[in-house]
Amino acid sequence: MRDAQPSTIYLSEYQVPAYLIDTTALVFELGEESTKVSSQLHIRRNPASTISNAPLALHGTELELISLAIDGRTLDASEWTQSGEQLIIASVPAEFVLSCETRIRPQDNTSLEGLYKSSGMFCTQCEAEGFRKITYYLDRPDVMSVFTVEIIADAQRYPVLLSNGNLSAAEVLADGRHKTVWQDPFPKPAYLFALVAGKLACVEDRFKTMSGRDVALKIYVEDKDADKCEHAMVSLKNAMRWDEEVYGREYDLDIFNIVAVDDFNMGAMENKSLNIFNTSCVLAKPETTTDAGFQRVEGVVAHEYFHNWSGNRVTCRDWFQLSLKEGFTVFRDAEFSADMGSPTVKRVEDVTLLRTAQFAEDAGPMAHPIRPDSFIEISNFYTVTVYEKGAEVVRMIHTLLGPELFRKGSDLYFDRHDGQAVTCEDFVLAMEDASGVDLGQFRNWYSQAGTPKLxxxxxxxxxxxxxxLHVQQSCPATPGQSKKAPFHIPFAVALLGEAGQLALQLQNAALNTETADNTEMVLNVTKAEQSFIFTGIKEEPVPSLLRGFSAPVKLEFDYSREQLLRLMSSDSDGFCRWDASQQLGLAEISQALADIAAEHDVVPESAYLDACRALLSDESLDGAMVAMMLQLPSEAYLAEIFHPVDVLGLHRARETLRLVIAQALRGELLACYSRCASNAVYAADAGQIAQRSLKNTALSYLMLLNDDTGRELATRQFEHSENMTDRLAALNALVNSTAPYKAEALQRFYQNWQHEPLVINQWFQVQAMCRLPGTLETVQGLMAHPAFDIRNPNKVRALIGAFCGQNSVNFHREDGAGYRFLADQVIVLNRSNPQIASRLLVPLTKWRKYLPAAQQLMCAELQRILAQPDLSSDVYEVVSKSVQEYSEE
Incomplete structure (x- = not known):
């Protein structure tokens, strides 16, 4: 057990910084054994601080201090002290220059925070608190400074030297080294600082902004990856144009750089003008990247670019406000992706993530509002709640205000706070001031945790x-919040009649609704109980509720099977059509559970099979949408519905039902597969992606039949496909079957792609997610494979993360071996990369959902982790909250 519990930081205790840093000058001398960092900071007392004569307390960790001086005078060791992660100088002038020299060792930095070395390249990751591993500084987001950075390194080993801003000077030195000088004219907090040094290829393009600024666009990658940058470059240019057209936001410097790094804890980082990306989020070509990979690259490139305004030019005051920049930017990138592809498919994908990962987080020990009240380790709050639920909160404001007033509000927000570090309250206030709409009650979304139920x-x-319509809202208790005030919930509805959607007239409409058109309304649910009366309704309608998933809530309505079939077949709202198919699938799984328990055959309702048959045969529908509607609710979603969760029972019921559907629709599935097969040149556009999605959904059903037809289709597709989407789908189908060819397919796949790390990550993932027995032993064996490296976060996520987080039937083995495996890996990673260790823990934190025997085994592993000496604050926070919840049961 830990000797000392890490301290908790509270939002209520926020104080403005006692000092500000107006300018920051940094010199990096990069070396093979160590790196020297010299800083000159122009510091002054903050006039907004009420603490007079406060000591200067700088953040720093894992630093070797060489020298420290104020206004050129070297400080004696008696003039400063060190305490934890702080260097404290008791007495300083009101305004002064602090000079500091430190020595760091990036080569030994396995945490991948601060300055570290990856594949022979120096790079940084400073969000949230990595800069303090570089030099002593006021490492907090409300201290914004203008940076000048000089980088000196060996010219042959590191010909590319990059930092934020514009390149102001470059020079070859006499000793075989060279240097560059970078100046960023825009004040920024330390977390947005970036540095890259290495031997990299550069792919270049240009973009002319709406005011005529000519911007150089550069993507830096390893030489072998130069042919995988075209999609990222096109995505960047599309994002720049979209942000101008939709938000009026123009890029503000002469250069925009992206660097791809293989060892990276996150997806990407929005450092001002020097975005550092995980290779998985920038590299793409058809032979090596799936459709989902292409879409991820497009979305992440856009997300990081959009941060230039929603995160960089206007940043967050403190880390409790993280959703201010992340929620807003996720909303922006989701709207961009919807405009680039299928809006309905994008919306369903986002809702699926919310209903599985975010709703589960709301129901667990780490539940928190999108603006948390406290934390021990900020890295633990880069969560689906802050990001995805945060985006839904912004989306609800957009729904309540409408696009024109929302744009007016965002313009006011950017204009009012440009160059400032602000709060979520400032964002909401700008929306109120621009629109005249009172969002007072709506603010509960920022301060209350949990998933509301309607x-x-x-x-x-x-x-x-x-x-x-009678509506009751409630929200369950969450840690630290036993009672919740009513939320302001925008509830989009329509009423379906025999001939289509009915015209709507609501009593007291001016008080209760925002109207999109006369056949759809957004009801303002603001009370614990409300009733909405529609007049002039000449026939009994079928209600279409929560259209577009207008709020992140759980909806309960007692639909009949006939009503759901009606919605599934004819609702104009794509989300509601898909959701009806999921509810029907859920009813069939529930019946399958009962049938299996009673030792009866599983026989789906004929009307449900007819609806699926109609979907397969209707060539006018969006193929991607059809594919989604044909897929039964996932096991992750079922775990949110059934309590307690009988993992093995649900898996068996779902797989049995899938087999029966495949048997009943064999002819239609074969026809659909044949119709969707194409020899067209690959394109990552909505039409082709939809076609491949539907084809591979059909293949996954056909493979369940365990006959020669499905096996031959999968084998032929694996051997002859020229794109990774189809090749990987076929491999996945083979791996989850008894086909003798699957061992050869796995070996051939590895041999063909062993030189491509991102492809091998997919090879690991396919095996880790295999539903067949014995997968845990396969995963354990793969950890000894030469291609696996536990120091690489991508490899860890592909093998360990995929098995523990996405393979419930094997992770939840009755003997608890899956739980022991995860705990073992967390203990190992806690010592080298605490961020990744704490994120891996998530499956164990959900212990409350499962049967009593599983609960005991899961919590025993949590307690074993907690008993380890020297737990990082990242891991300690997650595991201690989970164990505390178990102790209180």
């Missing part, structure tokens, strides 16, 4: 021609 009932009065 329980809806309806009644139709034929004589009065009225249709009434």
């Amino acid at each position: 329980k809806v009932s309806a009644e139709y009065d034929a004589a009065a021609q009225t249709y009434t």
